[in-house]
Amino acid sequence: MYAQEPHRVVFLIDNKSFYASVECVARHLNPLKTPLVVMSEQENTNGGLILATSPTAKANYGLQANVSRQRDLPQDPALIVVPPRVNLYIKRNLAINTIFQRFTAAGDCWPYSIDESVLDVTRSWRLFGASPLAVAKRIQATVHRELGLYLTIGIGENPLQAKLALDLFAKHTPDLIGELSYATFAARIWPLTELDAVWSIGARTAKRLKRLGVTSMYDLAHLPPAALKAEFGIIGTQLFALAWGVDRSELARRIRVRAPSIGNSQVLPRDYATQEEIERVITEIAQQVAARLRHHHRKAGRISLSIGFSYAASAAEQRSGFSHSATIPPTNQDAPLAAALVRLFRKAWQGQVVRNVAVSTGHLAPDVGEQLNLLEPVRTQLHRTDLNRALDDIRTRFGFTRLVYATSLLQGATAIARAGLVGGHNGGNAYD
């Protein structure tokens, strides 16, 4: 019955407890045997946010559930707690993907996030082993030998199967490899009852499915497609395909981003009540976003401002905040961007106490030309431009936004209070 579907050999590879493992290796400790957590402590993280937990830390301290706060950590000096070095993780990610490209053509390897990649090895796996499984083991061994890191690998006949094999099986087996195929899909997936453990089903969708009487993947696969479509629209069609392991998307097409955007957001370290204070933050974030636009050689033709209220204000207002957007003459300059955002804010704000500010830009268009400045050696500036161009090329090719973090390596000292943070966390030394 699956004869018409694509039959590829797809690997979805991720790094076991990536940030924590990188930190272990950097300390000459075994990533699988060392209890270590990576904790980000910023002014607004309310004591500390846990970004990563090593397998041993999970096992020895009962941290199986998603522990995300410092207050949930046991007080034990044996548990190593370290700050994040996001720039170092980006470098390791690039090194890992360089290794992957020994096993595929460059065009068949897609970085998916800072610790995940998709490899289509349909055309190349026979060069490296007797079976896809053997090739997966060889990739694991190579990365472990050269970088000390452990890979988890999902194998499937399409990207969806590889992803589910990774999430649902590979992470729970000793060899850290999981396999799914059209032939095994039903037997392995349909018994699952924890629907929101399945990629693309979140808590909300799981709840709605429960209301429809769906308590397992089997139920989902056997609901009339028309009923799913009526309840969920296009998402319903996607859920039906999900339940049958069908994924007709081609990787190259899947990767293309339809509506790219660049933005920054912040949970404020405390409640902000005055217009002046709030607008100061909006302006700062606008400047940060404008700088990123310039680094990417982009201008934005559209801006969006999202304001999250404090909990008290949310309760009083019966809504958690507001979000508005506007089309603007394309720009990547601080002043017009900030002015447009402040205008949006004044139009919509009615005095509510604010805790979250998000600025996003879209309708991105190429910005041609780069103005050299007089303060830095020309070589430095040209090097920066080249590096940005290379990163832009990667992003254009792979379409994946995680790589934007890398440009933060280049931002250096700015007047912005959070300069040096990458994705809101400590970047560490770029050249570690």
Next chain:
DNA sequence: TCTGGGGTCCTAGGACCC
């Protein structure tokens, strides 16, 4: 998950056009 951050995609109603 009483506040991390950066993203993408989909929906539904309204505006507007022919």
Next chain:
DNA sequence: TCTGGGGTCCTAGGACCC
């Protein structure tokens, strides 16, 4: 305007992922 119907774009909000 006691008004048909199809199509597109815009916008705010929702959902999900890493």
